[in-house]
Amino acid sequence: MSRWEPHARERLEQAALQLFTEQGFGNTSVPQITERAGLTTRTFFRHFVDKREVLFAHEADFPELVAALMTQAPPSLSPMQLIAHGLHAVAALRFDGHRDILATRHHVIAADTGLLEREMRKYAALAAAITDCLRRRGTGDIEAMLTADIAVTVLRIAVTQWLDPTENRPLTALLDQTLIALASVTRAARPVG
Amino acid sequence: MSRWEPHARERLEQAALQLFTEQGFGNTSVPQITERAGLTTRTFFRHFVDKREVLFAHEADFPELVAALMTQAPPSLSPMQLIAHGLHAVAALRFDGHRDILATRHHVIAADTGLLEREMRKYAALAAAITDCLRRRGTGDIEAMLTADIAVTVLRIAVTQWLDPTENRPLTALLDQTLIALASVTRAARPVG
DNA sequence: ACCCGGATGACACTGTCTGTCATCACCATA
């Protein structure tokens, strides 16, 4: 329920993304963003805890979404089967159809180390949610953490490829390709004898 | 070659870690640190690009170290065998014998989201170095990235356990345990049929 | 005795983020 001009938050997000692409994240100040959005600096920090967060607001519910998907999956699936299914579900729900905007965003993030750090934190939060769900299904602690981290890594690698301008395959295909590579690489995983 | 009182950098690191443990990272200002070290604020930022970076300076050469270890390893090892060997080597060179200081540092980092972000960036840099070495050995792009990320994840999980006050096993044993869990979890990795 | 280079001090300045209070719009109710 916004007052004055509606959609203050969305206006801030749009203005920020525009300015970041035009002149870079580091060269854009919060006053610049709020001026373009017709708001004040103080209001920006009421909507986003910091300047970086404006680029990640749209995926704030990712962990909850993943938790919901994993909870309603059949309990017979092994951890790796579960995450393979989950990755395809997430791809369909949140990536397919948004390649352009995601590529723009990805480009902005890749150009700033601070934004890369924040992105890693988001991935870590996602891994934590997956770990939690796996534990609730009875998976052991270490196995749950490993599986969750691997799931996030697979997603990250596949999405990065998917956003490459020279890449035309659908995200689903790239996820499968990455999962196959994972299987081949981990075949010889053994402690040092 | 330092002037005035020697070891300015080390004094700053010590003062920072002390203050962070006493009152937390967020409640400690850079002027506080430099006052305890007998230096000025400006000098702090000549030694560390960031307030956060003062906690990570001691491991700045980690990527180079890992690269050196991987380069001199026998070329016959598979990627996963290579990282298993590398993890044990790093454990012996940089972790064994420093559990107390590392636990203190770990505690400080775990209490601040900004420091956690920075730690993730350090892990990402390590993974990038490993990826690079693997590629140079002929490993495919995706396999190299996957293996590198998994190596870092295994290290992180094992170290976190190792720093638990109730844990008494050596890091080597915890690394092996994690690698065994990895083998069991990834046994069923397959794309969705 | 002189000079040179690197490290430090001093100072000003921009930008991020926070605390606080006043103000305004919308809504419910009388």
Place this chain on the structure above:
DNA sequence: TATGGTGATGACAGACAGTGTCATCCGGGT
């Protein structure tokens, strides 16, 4: 229509992070 409550916004002051710039100091070499 009037009135009061609720929540978002504006306005302002301020702490702190981080940077640019110039002066100063130290040690070493000639």
